[in-house]
Amino acid sequence: MRFSGLRVLKEGLTGNKGWSPHWRDADPKPEYDVVVIGGGGHGLATAYYLAREHGITDVAVLEKGYLGGGNIGRNTTIVRANYFLPGNSEFYSHSLKLWEGLEEELNYNVMHSQRGLINLFHNDGQRDAIVRRGNAMVNQGDDAILLDRAALRRKVPYLDFDNARFPVQGGLFHPRGGTARHDAVAWGFARGASDRGVDLVQNCEVTGIDVDRGRVTGVQTTRGAIRARKVAVVVAGRSSQVATMAGMRLPIESHVLQAFVTEGLKPCIDHVVTFGMGHFYISQSDKGGLVFGGDLDFYPSYASRGNLPTAEHVMEAGMTLMPMIGKARLLRSWGGIMDMTPDGSPIIDRSGIEGLYLNCGWCYGGFKAVPGSGHCMAHLVATDRPHDAAARFRLDRFRTGRGLMDEEGTGSQHSLH
Ligand SMILES: Cc1cc2nc3c(=O)[nH]c(=O)nc-3n(C[C@H](O)[C@H](O)[C@H](O)COP(=O)(O)OP(=O)(O)OC[C@H]3O[C@@H](n4cnc5c(N)ncnc54)[C@H](O)[C@@H]3O)c2cc1C
Numbered sequence: 001m002r003f004s005g006l007r008v009l010k011e012g013l014t015g016n017k018g019w020s021p022h023w024r025d026a027d028p029k030p031e032y033d034v035v036v037i038g039g040g041g042h043g044l045a046t047a048y049y050l051a052r053e054h055g056i057t058d059v060a061v062l063e064k065g066y067l068g069g070g071n072i073g074r075n076t077t078i079v080r081a082n083y084f085l086p087g088n089s090e091f092y093s094h095s096l097k098l099w100e101g102l103e104e105e106l107n108y109n110v111m112h113s114q115r116g117l118i119n120l121f122h123n124d125g126q127r128d129a130i131v132r133r134g135n136a137m138v139n140q141g142d143d144a145i146l147l148d149r150a151a152l153r154r155k156v157p158y159l160d161f162d163n164a165r166f167p168v169q170g171g172l173f174h175p176r177g178g179t180a181r182h183d184a185v186a187w188g189f190a191r192g193a194s195d196r197g198v199d200l201v202q203n204c205e206v207t208g209i210d211v212d213r214g215r216v217t218g219v220q221t222t223r224g225a226i227r228a229r230k231v232a233v234v235v236a237g238r239s240s241q242v243a244t245m246a247g248m249r250l251p252i253e254s255h256v257l258q259a260f261v262t263e264g265l266k267p268c269i270d271h272v273v274t275f276g277m278g279h280f281y282i283s284q285s286d287k288g289g290l291v292f293g294g295d296l297d298f299y300p301s302y303a304s305r306g307n308l309p310t311a312e313h314v315m316e317a318g319m320t321l322m323p324m325i326g327k328a329r330l331l332r333s334w335g336g337i338m339d340m341t342p343d344g345s346p347i348i349d350r351s352g353i354e355g356l357y358l359n360c361g362w363c364y365g366g367f368k369a370v371p372g373s374g375h376c377m378a379h380l381v382a383t384d385r386p387h388d389a390a391a392r393f394r395l396d397r398f399r400t401g402r403g404l405m406d407e408e409g410t411g412s413q414h415s416l417h
Helices: 005-013 042-056 088-100 102-107 123-141 149-155 183-193 236-244 308-321 323-326 369-383
Strands: 031-037 061-064 117-121 145-148 172-173 198-201 206-212 215-221 224-233 253-264 272-273 280-284 289-300 330-340 348-350 357-360
Touching: 005 183, 031 042, 031 215, 042 272, 042 357, 061 224, 088 102, 088 272, 088 369, 102 183, 102 308, 117 123, 117 149, 123 145, 145 149, 145 369, 149 172, 183 198, 183 206, 215 253, 224 236, 224 369, 236 253, 236 289, 236 357, 253 308, 253 323, 272 308, 280 308, 289 330, 330 357, 357 369
Parallel strands: 031 061, 031 224, 061 198, 117 272, 224 357
Antiparallel strands: 117 172, 145 172, 206 215, 215 224, 253 289, 253 330, 272 280, 280 289, 348 357
16 A cells, blocks of 8 residues: 555545555564564564565564564654764764655655754853764764854753853754654564565464574574574564574663653743753644653663652753743653663674574664664674674674773773663
């Protein structure tokens, strides 16, 4: 089924009876060429690009819950390509280019909105760091504009520019940054993969990975054993647990990240605004809710709900930056499980076990990575070679210390990141 304006009009006038399900809810077969574990954004995108780019369609995506029920449906939907270090820089640039054609590619409205993203700075040192970042972005072929205080005030007049502790001096504007509708991204990739023959199997938890003489042979699941030539582990916050099934210990800790949404308000925030000093970022959804978040809860956990001290910290940061937010009523808060690596950068690599591939370590920034990650992961699984844009996302960098991408500059230790 193709979506179009005409189709929406016709269905609207005829009681919306002509729509068909977006994907087949498949039962697992005993054997596949490729099994992808995890039906989040990255797993579904991997399956889609395996079929679309490499013609590999004997693929199953095994999801322990329902498709899109993990972090892909829990994030604050920010999409950007404003990284500084080689490795991350070219990858996120690649991903943003894929975002820009994604709706046509999937024939699906993922509501990608390039409303622009602003990173604030509050002192000269921060301004210099932000200028360096902006230059790296421009050199990579992306966009960045330095805004002084007056230019920034014209864009975001509602900020407390003269805050005593964090006076706002300016910002780095990334016009192609923005947001997208998170679960529509999962649904769009699911529909595209299913249309091309991929089996999307829900309520199917992988409980074991079968390895014979150094080669993967299949998986054990709550719906029976499934043989596979290749297995891709794409389970975000559960990466360490699933890797353990193959006898591996990953350099990953799982932490909770929370997000918040207010009641619907009239349009008042046109951009994505990030306030790094206060650990706070915000945008306004198309329904009018202010969607915002902060930092991790900062202790390892598999509970996808957060704690009040972090919620309080986020509210304080919001009030510091834009006191008007105090008038809005908070509707909901929730949490997701983040797969944190020591250097804050991801892994897309072979595992050391033949036929077993890893895609993990997305930390709190993996939503914007979804198309790029799926694209590069599919390339790796299909060809056994890394895609150029993801060549630095190697697993062995944590063993050798070479090629770490410590984007935050906090040192490559879990406890400092
Ligand atoms: C509050 C919050 C805010 C965020 N904000 C942003 C943002 O603004 N921008 C951004 O870029 N990123 C953001 N992120 C990060 C981003 O959402 C994640 O990095 C990304 O979604 C992770 O990849 P995924 O979509 O594949 O994960 P998931 O959707 O979590 O997919 C993994 C899937 O694997 C399944 N699974 C796990 N174990 C098994 C098993 N044994 N068998 C079968 N299936 C299994 C899970 O059920 C899950 O569905 C945020 C995250 C959170 C929680």
